[in-house]
Amino acid sequence: MPVTYILVLSALLFSIGVYGVLARANAVLILLSIELMLNSVNINLVAFSAMLQESGIPGQVFALFVITVAAAEVGIGLAIVILIFRNRSSVDVDEMSLMKW
Amino acid sequence: MTDLILAAAEAGATRDGFFTQYMWLVPLLPFVSSAAIAFTGRRVPSKGHVFGILAIAAAFALSVAGFVDLATDAKPVEQSATWFQLGDVIGPAEQGPVLVEENVEGGGPGTGFEIGFGIHYDFFAALMFVVVTGISLMVHIYSTGYMHGDARYTWFFSVLSLFTGSMLFMVAADNLLQLLVGWELVGICSYFLIGHYWEEKENSSAAIKAFITTRVGDIGMMFGIFALFLIAGTFNIAELNHAAEAGLIGGIGLTIACLLLFAGPIGKSAQFPLHVWLPDAMAGPTPVSALIHAATMVVAGIYLVGRTLPLFEAAGVALDVVAVVASITMIIAAVLATLQDDIKKVLAYSTISQLGYMMAALGVGAFTAGIFHLFTHAVFKALLFLGAGSLIHAVHSNNMSEMGGMRKFMPHTYKTFIIGSLALAGIFPLAGFWSKDEILGSALRRALEGHWSAWVVFVVAMVTAFLTALYMTRACIKTFFGEFRGHGRPHESPGSMVTPLWILAGLSVVVGFLGIPVIGPFADWITLPGEEHPAFSLGYNLILPGVTLLSAGAAIYIGYLMFYAGKITINLIGGPFEWLYRFVENKYYLDDIYLGGVVRPVQYPLARAAYWTNQHILDGVVNGTAAATLSAARGTYERIDQGAIDFMVNGAAGITDRSGGLLRYIQSGNIQRYAAVLFAAVAIFVALLALT
Amino acid sequence: MAETWQLVIFWLLAVIIIGSAIRVVTTGNLVHAALYLVGTLMGAAALYLLLLAEFIAWVQVLVYVGAIVVLMLFGLMLTRAPIGKGEFDNNQRPLAGVVALAVFVVSSAILVDAFEGKEINLSTAADPSVEALGEAIFSTYVLPFEVVSVLLLAALVGAIVLARKD
Numbered sequence: 035m036p037v038t039y040i041l042v043l044s045a046l047l048f049s050i051g052v053y054g055v056l057a058r059a060n061a062v063l064i065l066l067s068i069e070l071m072l073n074s075v076n077i078n079l080v081a082f083s084a085m086l087q088e089s090g091i092p093g094q095v096f097a098l099f100v101i102t103v104a105a106a107e108v109g110i111g112l113a114i115v116i117l118i119f120r121n122r123s124s125v126d127v128d129e130m131s132l133m134k135w
Numbered sequence: 136m137t138d139l140i141l142a143a144a145e146a147g148a149t150r151d152g153f154f155t156q157y158m159w160l161v162p163l164l165p166f167v168s169s170a171a172i173a174f175t176g177r178r179v180p181s182k183g184h185v186f187g188i189l190a191i192a193a194a195f196a197l198s199v200a201g202f203v204d205l206a207t208d209a210k211p212v213e214q215s216a217t218w219f220q221l222g223d224v225i226g227p228a229e230q231g232p233v234l235v236e237e238n239v240e241g242g243g244p245g246t247g248f249e250i251g252f253g254i255h256y257d258f259f260a261a262l263m264f265v266v267v268t269g270i271s272l273m274v275h276i277y278s279t280g281y282m283h284g285d286a287r288y289t290w291f292f293s294v295l296s297l298f299t300g301s302m303l304f305m306v307a308a309d310n311l312l313q314l315l316v317g318w319e320l321v322g323i324c325s326y327f328l329i330g331h332y333w334e335e336k337e338n339s340s341a342a343i344k345a346f347i348t349t350r351v352g353d354i355g356m357m358f359g360i361f362a363l364f365l366i367a368g369t370f371n372i373a374e375l376n377h378a379a380e381a382g383l384i385g386g387i388g389l390t391i392a393c394l395l396l397f398a399g400p401i402g403k404s405a406q407f408p409l410h411v412w413l414p415d416a417m418a419g420p421t422p423v424s425a426l427i428h429a430a431t432m433v434v435a436g437i438y439l440v441g442r443t444l445p446l447f448e449a450a451g452v453a454l455d456v457v458a459v460v461a462s463i464t465m466i467i468a469a470v471l472a473t474l475q476d477d478i479k480k481v482l483a484y485s486t487i488s489q490l491g492y493m494m495a496a497l498g499v500g501a502f503t504a505g506i507f508h509l510f511t512h513a514v515f516k517a518l519l520f521l522g523a524g525s526l527i528h529a530v531h532s533n534n535m536s537e538m539g540g541m542r543k544f545m546p547h548t549y550k551t552f553i554i555g556s557l558a559l560a561g562i563f564p565l566a567g568f569w570s571k572d573e574i575l576g577s578a579l580r581r582a583l584e585g586h587w588s589a590w591v592v593f594v595v596a597m598v599t600a601f602l603t604a605l606y607m608t609r610a611c612i613k614t615f616f617g618e619f620r621g622h623g624r625p626h627e628s629p630g631s632m633v634t635p636l637w638i639l640a641g642l643s644v645v646v647g648f649l650g651i652p653v654i655g656p657f658a659d660w661i662t663l664p665g666e667e668h669p670a671f672s673l674g675y676n677l678i679l680p681g682v683t684l685l686s687a688g689a690a691i692y693i694g695y696l697m698f699y700a701g702k703i704t705i706n707l708i709g710g711p712f713e714w715l716y717r718f719v720e721n722k723y724y725l726d727d728i729y730l731g732g733v734v735r736p737v738q739y740p741l742a743r744a745a746y747w748t749n750q751h752i753l754d755g756v757v758n759g760t761a762a763a764t765l766s767a768a769r770g771t772y773e774r775i776d777q778g779a780i781d782f783m784v785n786g787a788a789g790i791t792d793r794s795g796g797l798l799r800y801i802q803s804g805n806i807q808r809y810a811a812v813l814f815a816a817v818a819i820f821v822a823l824l825a826l827t
Numbered sequence: 828m829a830e831t832w833q834l835v836i837f838w839l840l841a842v843i844i845i846g847s848a849i850r851v852v853t854t855g856n857l858v859h860a861a862l863y864l865v866g867t868l869m870g871a872a873a874l875y876l877l878l879l880a881e882f883i884a885w886v887q888v889l890v891y892v893g894a895i896v897v898l899m900l901f902g903l904m905l906t907r908a909p910i911g912k913g914e915f916d917n918n919q920r921p922l923a924g925v926v927a928l929a930v931f932v933v934s935s936a937i938l939v940d941a942f943e944g945k946e947i948n949l950s951t952a953a954d955p956s957v958e959a960l961g962e963a964i965f966s967t968y969v970l971p972f973e974v975v976s977v978l979l980l981a982a983l984v985g986a987i988v989l990a991r992k993d
Contacts, residue, residue: 035834037945040874041938043841047848047867049931054852056811056923060915062902063857064807066864069895070848073871076887084878084947091963094880098964101883101890102975106982108895112902113989119906120992127806128917134804807917811926818929825937 040081047074061115061125065108072104154200155212158256161197161264162307164190165271165300169293176289183289184279187296191272194303198264205261206660213373215253215309255309255373258660259506263306263438266510267431270517271299273635274426277521280631281422281528291331295426298324302431306438310370311360314439318356318399321432322349328427329419338418345412352402352409356439359396363446366392372442379449393446393453397460400436405487406494407464411726413487414471417479417533421524424479429486429520430513437493437509444502444663458498458588462595465491469602470719473609477533478523481610485559486516488599492574495592501577502663507650508574510657511566514646515558518639522552525632526614529625535613537621544625547633549615551640556611558643560604560687563680566647571600572680573650579679580669597686604687608694616699652676833949836877844870855912861899868892879949882957 047070054067076097083093119125168190176183205211275295282288301324305317323346330342364370366388367378378384400406405413416428427433440447440457447454465488472484489512496505525548526541527533542549558565561572575596582589619625627633650657658668718724803809847866854860868891875884964972 035830035837035947035949037942037947038939039837039841040878040947041942042935043844045931045935045938046845048934049927050845050848050852052814052930053923053927056807056814056926057916057920058852059917060857060908062899062906062908063852063860063915065902066851066860066899069864069891069899070851070867073868073891076883077871077874080875080878080880080883081947083880084949085945087948091959092968094883094960095963095968097880097883098886098960099971099975101886102979105890105895106979108898109982109986110989112898113986115902116905117989125906130806131804134802805917805919807923808919811919811922814930815926818926818933821937822933825933825940 037081037085040077044074044077044081047071047077059126059128061118061127062112064127065111065115068111069104069108072100076100153209154197154204155209155256157197158201158212158261158264158307159214159254161194161201161268162300162303164194164197165296165303169296169300172289172293172296176293183292184275187292188272188275188279190296191268191275191299194299195265195268195272198261198268201256202258202261202265205258206656211255211257213253213255213309215251217251250312250370251310252313253309254307256307259438259441260306262506262510262661264303266513267299267302267306270430270513271295271426273517273521273639274422277425277524277632277635278420278422280629281524282420287331291328291420294324294327295422298328298427298432302435305435308372310372311363311375312370314372314442315357315360318403318435318439319353321427321435322346322353322403325349325416325427325432328423329416331420331423332418335418341412341415341418345416348409348412349402352398352400355395355398355401357399359392359394359398362388362392362395375443376445379446382449385449389446390450390453393443393450394456396443396446397440397453397457400440400494401460402436404433404436404490404494405464406436406460406491407467408725410464410468410487411722411729414480414483414722417477417483421479421520421527424483425517425520425524428483429516433486433490434493434509434513437490437497437505440494440497441502441506444497444500447497448500454498454500455586455588458495458592461491461494461498462591463491464488465495465599466595466602467723469599469606471722472606473602474720476536478526478535478538478610478614479520479533481535481606482516482519482523485519485603485606488603489516489559492571492596492599495596496574496577499578499581499586499589499592501574501581503650503658503661503668504570504573504577506661507657508570511558511570511643511646511650514639515555515566515643518551518555518636518643519559521632521636521639522548522555525628525636526552528628528632530621532621535610538614538619539617539621540615540619541625542615544619545627547627547636551633551636552615553611554640554643556607558647560607560691561600561683562687563684564644564647566643566645568680568684569647569650569652569655571596572683573652575600575683576652576676576679597683600683601686601690604690605694608691609698612694612698829949833877837874840870840874840877843867844874855915857903857908857913857915858900858910861896861903864899865892865896868896877949878947882960 051067051069051071051074054070055064058064058067079093079097079100083090083097086093115125118130122129168186171186172183176186179185275292278291278295282291285291298321301317301320303317305314305321308314308317326342326346329345330339333339333342360370363375367375367384369375369378375384379389402409413428413433417424419427447457468484468487468491472481472488475481475484489508493505493508493512496502496508525545526538529541529545529548530538532538554565558567561567575593578589578593578596582593649655652658652668662668721727844867847863847870850863851860851867854863868887872884872887872892875881875887
């Protein structure tokens with residue numbers, strides 16, 4: 035199949051993730067949207083790996099690493115969110131605007 | 136090397152003088168003291184005269200040292216510096232004759248010229264230095280007594296120094312332009328000093344008269360200088376003389392130039408017809424009269440003619456004109472001197488007459504004799520003026536009709552005045568005797584060589600000598616003998632005034648011996664290259680002096696008879712020659728001619744026109760410029776500065792302020808807002824990169 | 828024939844992925860959002876299987892679905908996520924929509940423009956075995972592997988430090 039289908043798919047997924055990051059007010063939901071974006075990248079990598087056949091192994095390797103990094107990032111991110119929740123009793127990012135004018 | 140130095144080398148001058156290198160200090164010192172007195176004199180206890188006396192004394196000492204140097208075989212000095220150059224100068228001015236020859240042979244002056252200033256110091260200049268600084272020193276000392284308590288004491292001394300410096304500057308000049316500068320400077324100093332008592336209108340009028348009259352002469356002189364430049368291509372006096380002697384310039388051009396040049400001395404040295412200012416200049420303080428109008432300024436003209444005598448000699452008719460003018464001057468002034476009541480006026484007319492003598496001597500080519508008479512006259516005329524000042528100081532009046540019998544009250548003044556009078560009259564062995572006889576002898580010699588002008592000079596000079604003795608006798612008798620006709624009880628003057636009198640009296644006795652014919656050193660010092668000094672001859676050196684001595688003695692005797700004993704009276708009033716008396720009494724109506732014929736026509740119409748021009752045109756321009764500038768300034772301020780520039784500056788500030796006020800809302804603190812901007816920017820950048 | 832089936836399955840998976848993703852970002856129920864994310868991730872895993880990357884697919888399921896989503900749920904629980912529907916959108920939805928649209932347009936345009944005409948030929952593709960993958964990781968890419976390990980360690984430590992109650 036033409037690789038562009040998968041690429042467009044991943045682009046769409048990425049932009050949906052962008053929308054979620056920008057439009058959601060709950061911090062955990064923002065983290066979920068970030069996962070979407072990371073997944074779109076993974077889809078891209080694997081698609082390229084399939085396109086390049088034998089020499090496409092690095093694509094899968096890299097996808098593996100991305101998954102690992104995503105895991106680490108989620109761990110830290112949630113730790114931060116919980117910390118914030120402890121201090122402010124809320125995870126609504128709209129209320130966390132101390133550094134405004 | 137110029138002829139000066141060559142001639143001097145031939146005459147035995149070989150070494151470089153020690154003092155002659157520093158002769159530029161001599162004019163400089165009085166200028167410095169003048170400035171010092173002007174700026175600080177009022178705050179100094181002596182009110183400034185100490186500066187003046189010190190400076191002049193130092194200048195005098197230097198002048199004497201320089202003269203001694205020259206007399207002991209030092210070389211004359213020419214130092215010059217170029218001020219600026221216009222056009223192409225063919226060769227440096229020091230190369231002297233080269234410049235002139237190339238110019239003249241090429242058919243006209245060069246395409247350019249150099250203006251420089253420099254010092255030309257030879258015996259003549261050295262003598263003038265000594266005379267000017269010496270007389271000035273005497274006058275300075277005298278003035279500390281005479282001008283004591285005067286309100287403008289400090290200014291007086293400042294201008295005295297300034298005058299001395301200017302005179303020295305003029306004397307030392309090596310080119311005609313520098314001489315002209317000094318000439319004008321002494322003129323203005325004379326104006327200041329004559330008008331010292333300017334509160335009286337007649338005094339300030341006298342000062343203006345002196346200035347304007349000499350100015351008329353100066354204009355002719357300026358044209359003469361320019362004419363000389365046109366025909367010779369140089370202003371340097373030594374070069375001009377050389378050109379004349381070498382025959383490179385001559386003819387009608389040189390004659391006209393010399394006649395124009397002579398106009399200056401006519402004015403400054405009070406020759407006919409511009410002599411009218413000198414009697415009125417007696418309105419100034421007596422020390423001024425002594426310094427300026429007896430010994431120094433008036434001899435500036437003599438100096439100029441003497442300096443440029445080779446030019447006059449090469450110009451043929453010019454020299455005759457000089458002789459005739461001088462002769463006329465001699466006689467008319469002597470006649471007037473016999474009729475004055477004011478003692479200073481007697482001396483003033485006497486000065487004019489003696490200046491005529493000097494100019495006449497130059498007019499017959501007797502350079503040495505003329506300058507010798509200049510020298511001796513300076514001494515005894517200064518003495519006479521200072522003595523007159525002493526008398527005036529005691530009696531508070533200038534008029535001899537208020538004096539009389541003064542010898543009882545003022546013995547020192549009396550004795551010195553008599554010595555001065557005898558010297559002026561030419562009585563052996565005082566100074567005037569020797570100098571007058573030199574002139575008479577030279578005139579006769581030249582007359583016998585065939586020059587008609589010399590005959591005029593000789594005859595007139597003999598008559599004038601008689602008259603000189605006559606009027607001086609009259610003056611002395613009226614002043615010192617007989618009964619005192621004034622008020623109060625006069626007393627002798629203070630030491631500061633009497634001391635210079637005795638010094639000058641002593642000099643009057645001895646300086647004559649410097650110029651004894653044949654054996655006196657004066658002829659070695661002051662002489663033109665090529666002038667002849669004949670050896671001792673019976674006729675000239677015994678008979679002629681004897682004749683003049685007899686005529687002087689006769690004049691004294693006649694004067695005694697007329698004014699003391701009253702035996703001879705010439706009463707012209709009411710007689711058939713009354714018109715003659717009136718004619719002379721009114722100074723030949725010269726003053727009236729000038730006033731009516733020259734002054735009034737200029738004064739009223741021209742002055743009114745000048746005033747109108749000044750008020751309407753010049754002031755209009757000035758005021759208009761001022762108004763325009765003012766409105767331009769206001770417009771600039773209001774419209775440009777306030778309106779445009781401030782608007783822009785304030786506007787910029789306002790924009791910054793408002794945009795800042797708007798831009799701060801970007802910092803919303805909302806992370807998602809920032810993230811949105813971030814993604815949007817990334818999208819835009821990528822699009823841009825992809826598209827370009 | 829095989830291609831046709833591949834395309835069909837692909838389209839099916841695409842619909843699932845996108846639909847779930849859209850629900851993630853629009854639903855009003857927090858727990859539903861997490862569950863929709865599971866849907867997206869499973870769909871992606873199936874896609875990996877289609878693209879002959881089995882190992883990645885299973886790792887995806889293990890790590891992403893099994894660990895990360897569970898972590899998210901824990902996070903939701905610990906932050907007292909409201910049960911049931913709520914309003915979770917902030918007030919810059921229009922701007923977010925515009926930006927997302929811009930990003931989609933730009934990135935897809937570039938990608939399509941760059942890879943026009945390239946094909947993935949699944950029929951003739953050889954199965955990249957896990958063995959090859961393991962070799963690649965531990966020989967050529969051992970350095971990134973180690974770095975990522977350290978990263979995990981750091982994340983671990985960091986999370987503990989941050990979340991401690993002291």
